[in-house]
Amino acid sequence: MSGHSKWATTKHKKAAIDAKRGKLFAKLIKNIEVAARTGGGDPAGNPTLYDAIQKAKKSSVPNNNIDNAVKRGSGATAGGADWETITYEGYAPGGVAVLIECLTDNRNRAAAEVRTALTRNGGQLADPGSVAYVFDRKGVVIVPKAEKSEDDLLEIVLDAGAEEVNDNGDTWEVVSEATDFVAVRSALQEAGVDYDSAEASWVPNLQIPLDLEGAKKMIRVIEALEDSDDVQDVFANGDIPDTVLAELDAED
Numbered sequence: 001m002s003g004h005s006k007w008a009t010t011k012h013k014k015a016a017i018d019a020k021r022g023k024l025f026a027k028l029i030k031n032i033e034v035a036a037r038t039g040g041g042d043p044a045g046n047p048t049l050y051d052a053i054q055k056a057k058k059s060s061v062p063n064n065n066i067d068n069a070v071k072r073g074s075g076a077t078a079g080g081a082d083w084e085t086i087t088y089e090g091y092a093p094g095g096v097a098v099l100i101e102c103l104t105d106n107r108n109r110a111a112a113e114v115r116t117a118l119t120r121n122g123g124q125l126a127d128p129g130s131v132a133y134v135f136d137r138k139g140v141v142i143v144p145k146a147e148k149s150e151d152d153l154l155e156i157v158l159d160a161g162a163e164e165v166n167d168n169g170d171t172w173e174v175v176s177e178a179t180d181f182v183a184v185r186s187a188l189q190e191a192g193v194d195y196d197s198a199e200a201s202w203v204p205n206l207q208i209p210l211d212l213e214g215a216k217k218m219i220r221v222i223e224a225l226e227d228s229d230d231v232q233d234v235f236a237n238g239d240i241p242d243t244v245l246a247e248l249d250a251e252d
Contacts, residue, residue: 036073139181204237
């Protein structure tokens with residue numbers, strides 16, 4: 001889930017160690033295959049592949065699995081699937097906009113699973129274009145607070161094209177235009193700053209504040225969607241305030 005809130009960061013940390021590690025690994029491997037197929041198998045000349053590999057390594061995907069995915073995607077070895085990228089739009093309860101990115105080899109199955117996940121949890125599928133305008137394509141880099149202070153981080157990333165640095169609790173979220181994303185990431189690398197993740201993402205330009213019940217309903221929809229093997233990423237514009245986040249944490 002990518003909602004760009006403290007809750008999203010918490011979920012990101014849990015993702016690598018939860019019971020769905022095998023499913024997470026499969027999705028990360030799929031990302032690598034597609035990146036290698038579309039931009040070539042050399043990470044130095046393919047920023048999308050570089051970021052997909054780094055994300056997989058951060059989530060402890062074995063190097064052998066990563067190497068094999070690059071080879072399959074680039075055509076160096078046989079066995080790569082014909083993945084198709086599809087984006088669906090929908091609503092969670094309370095009018096929360098949801099953007100669902102899929103990578104699938106079966107369009108009909110993906111559509112059915114997305115529709116089922118939404119409707120069973122009080123959401124609904126929306127017509128193309130009815131939700132997408134709520135999101136902007138941005139570059140997002142997540143940096144642990146232990147790495148740099150906010151002022152030091154701003155000094156590194158602003159000249160590279162970063163728009164803002166947000167406080168996500170234990171991490172900083174560096175946001176830029178998608179076209180400046182590689183430059184921002186490179187500036188961090190050159191400064192020796194380690195980061196948790198770096199990827200192009202859909203960031204909501206309009207957020208809906210949620211109470212405890214609304215937050216639970218949105219999370220249920222997102223988790224149901226993410227349970228599908230065809231769903232790669234889910235973006236929502238529901239904003240969970242700190243007070244509600246604390247209530248959710250207290251219930252875990």
